[in-house]
Amino acid sequence: xxxxxxxxxxxxxxxxxxxxxxxxxxxxxxxxxxxxxxxxxxxxxxxxxxxxxxxxxxxxxxxxxxxxxxxxxxxxxxxxxxxxxxxxxxxxxxxxxxxxxxxxxxx
Numbered sequence: 001x002x003x004x005x006x007x008x009x010x011x012x013x014x015x016x017x018x019x020x021x022x023x024x025x026x027x028x029x030x031x032x033x034x035x036x037x038x039x040x041x042x043x044x045x046x047x048x049x050x051x052x053x054x055x056x057x058x059x060x061x062x063x064x065x066x067x068x069x070x071x072x073x074x075x076x077x078x079x080x081x082x083x084x085x086x087x088x089x090x091x092x093x094x095x096x097x098x099x100x101x102x103x104x105x106x107x
Contacts, residue, residue: 006076009059013052013077014084017044020051021085044082052077 019026021041033041040046053074059065065073 005059005065006073009052009055009073010077010080010084012055013048013081014088016051016055017047017081017085018088021047044085045078048077048081048085049074052081 020030021044022030030038030041040050053070055077056065056070056073060067060070
């Protein structure tokens with residue numbers, strides 16, 4: 001498995017976690033989660049394991065990855081998903097304000 005495949009897996013897992021957990025576009029989905037699923041969905045490491053395993057299994061099913069890598073990628077998603085999700089959430093929700101140069105006082 002190349003480094004780019006690992007990076008793609010990590011990014012896909014974080015993006016899918018963001019969509020499944022609390023994205024506004026999927027609000028109608030996650031507001032209907034049962035209590036047990038909601039607890040797992042709120043934990044990026046827990047959900048990252050399951051989503052990372054599913055993404056890796058999908059990659060193995062289409063013969064992009066070897067099946068022996070599925071458990072390894074699921075375990076690495078425990079670490080990579082919270083980090084990448086945090087960076088993605090910060091980038092999407094940070095209050096960005098454009099820098100405006102100091103204006104000269106009116107005459």
